[in-house]
Amino acid sequence: MSEQSAVERLRARLRSQRLTIAKRELQVLSREKTIVLALVIQLFVAGFSGFLVVGLVSLYDPGSVEGYGIEAAVTGEASDEMLAAMADSDTLSGTEYNSTAAAFVAFDEGRTQAVFDTSRRDGTIEVILTAPEGSIETTLVVAESQEVLRALERQQRTERAASLEVVPLDLPPDRGGNPYFDFTYTVLLPLLVFLPVFISGSIAVDSITEEVDRGTLELLRVAPVSLTQIVDGKALAMIALAPLQAMTWLALLSLNGVGIANGAWLFALATAASVVVVAVAVGISLVAADRRSAQLLFSVGVLLLFAAASFLPGSPANTAALLAIDSATRSTYAAVVGYLVVAAAAAGVARWLAGRVDPNEL
Amino acid sequence: MSFRSRLRHIWRIARWEVSLGSTSLDRRTLLAGVALLLVAGGIVGAGLALGVEGLSPTQDIYRVGIDDDSPYYDVVADDAALSPREPDREKLETGELDLLVAPAGNSGTVSLTLDGNDGEGVVEAGRLGQSTVSVAHAPTEKGTAALTTFRAAVQGYNDRLMALEPNETAAYPVSVRLQYRPQSSPTGTRGGNSSDTDAGRDDDTETESGDGANDDENGGSNEGSDGDQSTDDGTSDESTDDANLDVDDERDDPDVDDEGGSFLDGLLSGGNSQGSPAEISPPFPFSSLVLAFVFLVPMNFIIQAYGGTILNERINRRGELLLVAPIRRLDIVAGKTLPYLLAAVVAITGISLGVGGGLLSVAAVLPIALAFLASTFVGAMFARSFKELTFVTVTVSVFLTTYVFVPAIFTNVTPIALISPLTLVVMELQGEAVGLGGYVFATAPFFLGSAILFLLGVGVYREEDMFTQKAVPLKFLDAIDARLRGPKSVAIASALTIPFVFIGELLAIAALYVLPIEITVPLILVVIAAIEEVAKSIHIYAGIESDRFDRSIKTALLLGGLSGLGFFVGEKFTAIAQIVGLPELVLGQATLTPAGVTPATTLALFLGPLVLHTVTAAVSALGARKEFRWYLVAMLAATLVHAAYNFAVVSAYV
Structure with a gap:
């Protein structure tokens, strides 16, 4: 048996352990049926936004x-x-x-x-x-x-x-375009793409701090897995969930006649956002003292990051809108790549943190 | 136990709660918080350093092909949503451009045929007046939307140009003053915005239609003939010169205007009533709405912490110590809730001071805070894990936020907006008076609903429910059962469901609104029937399941009858309360009632619902005697009967 294959087999085993943990996380979620609740909430948000758009249009148009x-x-x-x-x-x-x-x-x-x-x-x-x-x-x-x-x-x-210094420009004709056409793309769509991401991060915080809180992390540690792997598995499940939900909403939107362009890029963007947010969640729950402060820190922190990011050209919300409405430029695609790089870095930092934290102190 | 010692217990538990909360904020957490702040600050700093401030979310969504020497280039470059590109007619067809603004003549790549479709899928919008520029847009919805946005941008650009003109008369040849006047429309949908200022308004408008036109003195220099303005003094309380007084709805808060960033500026300046045609705007209370929304933000953080602390008690039997202490359960819950309620009050008061609201805003948002806390409490009592709690918290935020926010949008349109307490805030920020009736109408359901939710939650604040992993529906049944005593309590419970039925029905209507009307109306009738049938029978089922009531037919009929009676009384009571509280709301409905109503039909109209409610509740109760499936079948039958009744009543009126 060569050394190479031994390393590979070890890798395969570790990977499967991570997948097992990830699978277990997803099973718990589906057993609690909370994921159904999450979908209902998002459907509600989408439905209500539709109500608002229709209402606003009929008010003004x-x-x-x-x-x-x-x-x-x-x-x-x-x-x-x-x-x-x-x-x-x-x-x-x-x-x-x-x-x-x-x-x-x-x-x-x-x-x-x-x-x-x-x-x-x-x-x-x-x-x-x-x-x-x-x-x-x-x-x-x-x-x-x-x-x-x-x-x-x-x-x-x-x-x-004759008595004006500058003559005003002539007005283009009004062809009855919908003045709220952009609402779907600039408000509703970013909401549907990033809300699942936020929820995923929130569950990641719960999932880790709850193990710490209930002391069940001890039991997990009896199995031959490291804290990093446990965290990896939990994070993996949450990261996978958000882009899938986002894509479901986008599919629903296009079924409703809202054209969505650049589906693959949107998926990449949702995945990148999901990785960043879950990494922040993991980092916070490893550092913070208990669930309550972790959860508070997470929600305030992520909202803060999101608000701060909207000051940048190519903010997440604007990037998603540009992609979906099919007005993306090279810099939009570059922004998505940038987010993927940030995601990789964030994941690296979170894993480094997980490796450094002593599980016995949690 | 004396009242004072109970207060002392509550106070002590509240103090524990606070000290527990503050110790959990240790150094590491603080450091993590500071690190996050630094990162966020760094991002903002980088953005500012790059020279962008407050980008609009609509940045560059429409691509406009335009030469940079075009007179319209600045329009496109200045508008956030429009992004200038190379003009290329083919790109319009391939979908790489949404709009093309180009010289009308033949010049290089651009050739346009005017006034008509050239058959290649590009829609010509035509030449711009006397200038030599023509506009074409892509044959898509996005293309027409881009044209509309471009049109608005040109308008805005012209407005900015004209503002720089030295010759004011030529730049602003038209000035407008906007005023509102109640109109009794034939459909009877008129209604004032607030119950108490209407009277004064009505008085002064009656005299306007007299022929006093053009003969009153014009004090204001900016006035032409304001014949219909002669009697407007006294309409409003804060006025000095009679120029803009008649415009009751549209008072901008002076301290509102200078807030808001570059993006919000346009939106926040809503509600003007005088100036050039560009400056007036429809009565959409945007700025007040944004400010009202600020009140809801801290709630989300408070309920997160609150839900956490309640669930914490339930993990590893931590709450057992408090449970075995000689303290009432209600006091434990009160003590644990008090710090969060106080935090909410402090936050509300602070925001109210910040946005220029007054005592009314605080009093209006307080019941919303209570509703947030109460539903989180119940959610935390039912949730089995923190993950589940997170979902509960998100659900509570989303539902309550939409429920209070959406009606407030219609503040100036219809008095029904008062179903949300946030409407009161919007009204106060706009400087409108709110009567006591309006306040009670808006807040009573929230106070009552919160109280009921807390009672439900306290009912399961006991060992056998707190530390077990029961499914949520079972816990819910337990919680209801814990509140039942004898058969009479069934009637009371039915009456108490009214606020929730009210909320549920409104949400159903809002959610079904988007469907076509032929489907919506019957569906809403069925959904409303279903909601009411559940409300009337779920506690009967809970009581029978826990063997509180026996399973005989006689008991079931008695319970059903009582439940129907209780629901009926609650419904009538609410109706009466509405008539007393908000007379103008009923005014519209009254005009819908057919004219020749005899006493006999009145009696039938009055007793009809009573019979209906008792009969259907009894049907459901009969089903509840058996297992869950039978209960469902019976309730379905009851719902159908109820829906048929609803349908008959509606078609009798229409």
């Missing part, structure tokens, strides 16, 4: 509400200009009233949802806009009226272009 139109009453000296500005609007149609009083009667009777009371003063047009108070429509009426008023402003500026 009348195009999404089929057949919706706003009737506006226009009155006063500058009625003609105001009506001309309204001519281009799809949702808001204006009617001229002879007097302010008549316009308000129409408003009070619910025949119009907005009153534009116009007047001229020192060469400018003044508009007093009245919108319904405290109703579902208010936001929509104000948002649409604002569009019309801005159109009026543009027309007036164009007429006065």
